[in-house]
Structures are given as structure tokens and as C-alpha cells.
Amino acid sequence: MFHATIAGTGRAVPEKVLTNADLTKMVETSDEWITSRTGIRERRMAGPDDILSDFCVRAAIPALAEAGIEPGDLDTIILATCTPDHPIPGAAPVVQQKLGARRAAAFDLNAACSGWLYGLHVADGLIQSGKAKNILLLGAEFLTRFTDYTDRGTCVLFGDGAGATALKATKSDHGVLSTSIHSDGEGSTFISMPGGGSSFPPNRPESRDKGLYIQMKGGETFKVAIRSMVDVCKEVLAESGFTTADVDWFLPHQANERILTATAERLEIPPERCVNNIARYGNTSAASIPIALDEYAREGRLKRGDLILITAFGGGLTWGAALVRW
Numbered sequence: 001m002f003h004a005t006i007a008g009t010g011r012a013v014p015e016k017v018l019t020n021a022d023l024t025k026m027v028e029t030s031d032e033w034i035t036s037r038t039g040i041r042e043r044r045m046a047g048p049d050d051i052l053s054d055f056c057v058r059a060a061i062p063a064l065a066e067a068g069i070e071p072g073d074l075d076t077i078i079l080a081t082c083t084p085d086h087p088i089p090g091a092a093p094v095v096q097q098k099l100g101a102r103r104a105a106a107f108d109l110n111a112a113c114s115g116w117l118y119g120l121h122v123a124d125g126l127i128q129s130g131k132a133k134n135i136l137l138l139g140a141e142f143l144t145r146f147t148d149y150t151d152r153g154t155c156v157l158f159g160d161g162a163g164a165t166a167l168k169a170t171k172s173d174h175g176v177l178s179t180s181i182h183s184d185g186e187g188s189t190f191i192s193m194p195g196g197g198s199s200f201p202p203n204r205p206e207s208r209d210k211g212l213y214i215q216m217k218g219g220e221t222f223k224v225a226i227r228s229m230v231d232v233c234k235e236v237l238a239e240s241g242f243t244t245a246d247v248d249w250f251l252p253h254q255a256n257e258r259i260l261t262a263t264a265e266r267l268e269i270p271p272e273r274c275v276n277n278i279a280r281y282g283n284t285s286a287a288s289i290p291i292a293l294d295e296y297a298r299e300g301r302l303k304r305g306d307l308i309l310i311t312a313f314g315g316g317l318t319w320g321a322a323l324v325r326w
């Protein structure tokens, strides 16, 4: 039976770097507080003329080239984002047009920080069912456009960027071995941006009162994120007959270094096997996993045959995990 393999990766991040020192001029905070509580030292910030779909295209071009897929051969484009260019149309068809991927069905997928992981689950299912062979899976966010730079509890966390993964159908031992996704709407207020949708549309005054910014209950999110990611990682390992001792790389969504470390510790995975680039990008939501995959792949750290355990957690609440043979 066919399943998906990651045949190429790419990334594109804005040029502007927003450092912790820059943030101390905007809110009452310090480099010491941000670094010790989150592990973040700097993050990228989209410039006024930057457009998310352009960053997706810039990330996609090297991913498709590495995979040997022409844009015209793509049959599906999935763009995981909660910050598309605009509500209508979705950003994925815009990317499709810019790439010249005329045959591809293209759609956005919003599962907040778990978006790329959800996309991998969907893409692997499409390939397994025979409905697709070549899929472009993107995770991209311009979260700084929806960040309240008077709220020190959230504004230090988020950054912008795009990551691309080119997926191909394969029958080999490489690629996606197992995926699992979960949701719990009971925690829908933990991470939210209430305004801009049909509940608080732009034509209602209350929508303008911070409804268009990301809001977060940091403490509650912190605890449930660790517990959920540990559980779902154990689930995909058990399903495939592996244990954490078999895992070469653990790649968690880059939300907060303390979350990464605590999750890895509970899974008994040592820090040297944990992918960690949060210091330079902050939390880029759905983009964090494909950006990190591309970075570690291009630095030659991921070796063919490595077993990679990937997990994510985000607003919804949503979470999931995947086990991938590189």
C-alpha cells in the first residue's frame, strides 16, 4: 500500500529580526525573563509589504525541486495557517496560482499550531486512499500581524515564517509510519482570536476591542500541552511497535523551550535528540515544524533512515503526533 514520504523541504522567513532587547522598548519585560521562561532570544517579523502566500511560494520552490516534482505535477496543496492573506479566498489557491500548479486542488487548513501535523495526517490519508500522489504541504503564519504589543504575556512569544514539505507516494519503508490527531473544544478559550469571524464581525464595535488579537491563557495551555503531546506520542509509538529508545530525533512544535524540555523529559528522550531552534524564531505556529525540518535537513543532521517523532499542540484545542522514517 502507498503512504506519504517527505521528499523535499524548504523555508522562507522575513528579514526583520525582532530581538528581546527590541521588546524591552515596547513592553515592561527583560531579556532575562523572556529567555528563562521561553528560551526565545529573537523572532522574525513580516514587513509591511510582505505577503504570506509569497513566503509560501519561496519555501515551496526548493522543496519541490528537491523532490523532483514540477508544480504542474502537484495534485494537492494543503496550506496550514490561521493567518491567511485574507478570509476569502483561501491562501492555498493563491499559492497554487503563483506556483503555476494548475492541476492541484488547494485548500487552507486551520488547526492553529497543530496545522502542519493535521495536514500531514490528511495528506498521508489522501495518498493511502490513492486520491493523490504528489502533495505540497505548507505551514505558514504571520502571527505578529495579530499580536497585541501591549500584552507582555503574548507579544514575546510569536514570530513569522513559512515552511514547505513536498510529499510523494511511496511503497518503501521510508516516510510516514503513523499519525494521530485529537481535538478538545472544551479548551477553546485557552488560545483564541475571537474577532474577525461571524461571531464578532468587523462591523461590530466590540470586535475592535482587542478581539482581533491573539489571546492566551498561558498557564493552563502550558500544562495541557505537555500532557497531551506526551500521550499522543506514546500512542503513535505503540501503534507502530516502537519505543522512545528507537527515536533518533524528537521534533515538537516550537512553542516554548520549557514545554519542549518537559515533554522530552517525560518521554525519556535526551536533549541532544530534541530538535530545538526556538531561540531564533519564537513560536511560528503551524510553520514551526516544517521550518525546523528544513533547517535540520539542510544542516545534514537528519540522516536517511532516522526515526523522527513529531508532535504538535495548539489552539482548538488541537494536538497530534507522527512517526516518520527519514
Ligand SMILES: CC(C)(COP(=O)(O)OP(=O)(O)OC[C@H]1O[C@@H](n2cnc3c(N)ncnc32)[C@H](O)[C@@H]1OP(=O)(O)O)[C@@H](O)C(=O)NCCC(=O)NCCS
Pocket: 028, 029, 030, 033, 034, 037, 038, 113, 152, 153, 154, 156, 191, 216, 217, 218, 219, 221, 222, 225, 255, 256, 259, 283, 313, 314, 315
Ligand atoms: C506565557 C508563558 C511564557 C508565561 O510564563 P509563566 O511562567 O507561566 O508566567 P506567568 O504567566 O505565570 O506570569 C508570571 C509573572 O510574570 C509576568 N510576566 C508575564 N509576561 C511577562 C514578560 N514578557 N516579561 C516580564 N514579566 C512577565 C506576569 O505578569 C506574572 O507576574 P505576577 O506574578 O506579578 O502576576 C507560559 O505560560 C507559556 O509559555 N505558556 C504556554 C504558551 C504557549 O506555548 N502557547 C502556545 C501553545 S501552541
